[in-house]
Amino acid sequence: MTDRALVVVRAGALTTVQDRGRPGHAHLGVPRSGALDGPAAALVNRLVGNSADAAVLETTLDGCALAARSDVTVAVGGAPCRVTVDGRPVAWCAPVRVPAGAVLDVGPALSGVRGYVAAAGGIAVEPVLGSRSTDLLSGLGPAPLTNGTVVHLGRELAPYARVDVGPQPAPPAELVLRVTPGPRADWFTPEALRALTTRTFRVSSASNRIGLRTEGPALERAVEGELASEGMVLGAVQVPPAGRPVVFLADHPTTGGYPVIAVVRATDLPAAAQARPGTPVRFVTVRGR
Amino acid sequence: MSMRVLPVGEDALLVEVASGEQAEALHAELVRRRAAGLLRVREIVPAARTVLLDGLADPGRVASELAVADVPPAPPREGDVVEIPTRYDGPDLAEVAAHWGVREQDVARIHAAAEFRVAFCGFAPGFGYLTGLAARYDVPRRATPRTAVPAGSVALAGPYTGVYPRSSPGGWQLIGRTDAVLFDPAREPAALLSPGTRVRFVPAGTAGTA
Numbered sequence: 378m379t380d381r382a383l384v385v386v387r388a389g390a391l392t393t394v395q396d397r398g399r400p401g402h403a404h405l406g407v408p409r410s411g412a413l414d415g416p417a418a419a420l421v422n423r424l425v426g427n428s429a430d431a432a433v434l435e436t437t438l439d440g441c442a443l444a445a446r447s448d449v450t451v452a453v454g455g456a457p458c459r460v461t462v463d464g465r466p467v468a469w470c471a472p473v474r475v476p477a478g479a480v481l482d483v484g485p486a487l488s489g490v491r492g493y494v495a496a497a498g499g500i501a502v503e504p505v506l507g508s509r510s511t512d513l514l515s516g517l518g519p520a521p522l523t524n525g526t527v528v529h530l531g532r533e534l535a536p537y538a539r540v541d542v543g544p545q546p547a548p549p550a551e552l553v554l555r556v557t558p559g560p561r562a563d564w565f566t567p568e569a570l571r572a573l574t575t576r577t578f579r580v581s582s583a584s585n586r587i588g589l590r591t592e593g594p595a596l597e598r599a600v601e602g603e604l605a606s607e608g609m610v611l612g613a614v615q616v617p618p619a620g621r622p623v624v625f626l627a628d629h630p631t632t633g634g635y636p637v638i639a640v641v642r643a644t645d646l647p648a649a650a651q652a653r654p655g656t657p658v659r660f661v662t663v664r665g666r
Numbered sequence: 667m668s669m670r671v672l673p674v675g676e677d678a679l680l681v682e683v684a685s686g687e688q689a690e691a692l693h694a695e696l697v698r699r700r701a702a703g704l705l706r707v708r709e710i711v712p713a714a715r716t717v718l719l720d721g722l723a724d725p726g727r728v729a730s731e732l733a734v735a736d737v738p739p740a741p742p743r744e745g746d747v748v749e750i751p752t753r754y755d756g757p758d759l760a761e762v763a764a765h766w767g768v769r770e771q772d773v774a775r776i777h778a779a780a781e782f783r784v785a786f787c788g789f790a791p792g793f794g795y796l797t798g799l800a801a802r803y804d805v806p807r808r809a810t811p812r813t814a815v816p817a818g819s820v821a822l823a824g825p826y827t828g829v830y831p832r833s834s835p836g837g838w839q840l841i842g843r844t845d846a847v848l849f850d851p852a853r854e855p856a857a858l859l860s861p862g863t864r865v866r867f868v869p870a871g872t873a874g875t876a
Contacts, residue, residue: 403709403720405849405857406787505851515791516832517851560672560680606788606795608711608718610678632713632788640675 413650424452431499440483456489489548561636595620756840792849811837
């Protein structure tokens with residue numbers, strides 16, 4: 378019997394299994410979850426011949442190291458980093474053959490935050506509600522990787538892509554997030570609305586898969602009191618009592634009781650997933666579709 | 667029913683109504699429309715006084731349809747009442763009794779006599795916000811939330827009753843415990859409670875009592 382698996386040698390700060398998440402269960406309180414930088418995850422899947430919904434590994438800042446139990450084709454993308462196999466440099470963002478027994482090392486991110494490691498056949502953990510994603514808010518899906526974890530792989534389906542390198546956007550030096558105002562913009566003062574789109578915020582080190590937290594001017598409310606809990610969307614810019622906006626990412630809660638001043642366009646969220654703490658953030662208003 | 671339709675980003679709408687009953691009625695109507703193929707949407711998320719429609723192909727058209735929509739009252743639910751066997755021995759029983767102005771042993775009787783409905787879910791997978799108690803039984807949240815509320819805790823806050831699906835921090839008043847499994851991803855359906863489900867709490871004996 379074949380033993381298609383990777384054994385975790387160095388788990389890194391936070392390495393999780395991610396796919397396209399489990400949308401469709403928000404009414405039960407189940408977050409959508411899924412890869413924060415979806416296009417990067419899709420690209421490494423394509424590079425190894427996987428379907429777009431195959432599960433990959435998502436690393437955070439300092440990569441990870443994996444020992445192959447069998448010959449396996451992998452691709453590392455997302456945040457740029459040094460990649461080696463048994464200490465020898467190999468291509469980043471390209472299909473790489475790792476022989477049985479060799480160690481793939483995904484180095485610390487040179488820029489950006491989240492790296493993606495696809496292996497041909499995909500990560501074969503048991504799906505939960507249709508997804509293999511780790512959801513850090515509610516604890517669904519596999520636990521984050523620890524040293525020694527055996528990561529089983531599925532059967533290779535298709536030949537890997539015949540390309541040398543897949544182009545990817547560089548992580549942002551400045552994060553520009555296009556927003557549509559509302560649904561609760563009227564809970565804030567005109568000054569707060571102006572501050573949101575004219576002042577510069579910075580990515581807070583308290584950011585995680587649940588939300589991109591910001592530091593900067595506090596946004597003042599025009600309406601006091603509590604908002605009754607209401608449904609929350611991906612990209613919602615929620616403003617807690619301290620006034621610092623939080624942009625909801627994949628593991629966000631399905632309902633919330635703080636007003637949402639604006640919503641970030643879905644296409645700008647992959648860049649948000651790669652913005653390091655301290656990165657300047659600007660919110661730019663767009664209207665309509 | 668007067669509705670306020672608020673745009674949410676590019677492909678979602680938040681529909682705000684005047685009361686929890688209206689939100690339940692609107693939710694039932696939107697679920698009916700989706701089942702009938704009249705509404706294409708990824709998520710229908712009811713909450714206290716709103717229903718969120720997320721993942722709409724044409725939010726503009728849906729918004730104008732909703733503006734003239736006729737929403738009937740929530741139909742009586744068909745099907746079974748989910749019974750949740752409960753030991754009414756929570757650490758906040760005395761505090762709740764004081765808020766209600768009743769004796770401690772009356773809390774169980776009053777709570778178990780009510781028929782509840784799941785108004786909406788949130789906070790954690792399988793956590794339902796249940797309505798059904800009269801307004802005079804509203805209780806405030808605890809001033810200081812607990813860092814760990816055990817799984818299966820039956821708890822009150824504001825107009826709602828909830829059951830903690832797993833151990834988590836929480837500020838609700840704990841009146842009892844159940845062994846019922848609220849959420850099990852390996853089960854179909856995973857969630858014991860979903861919006862609209864009817865629920866009764868049935869007093870279950872603790873050791874030595876009936």
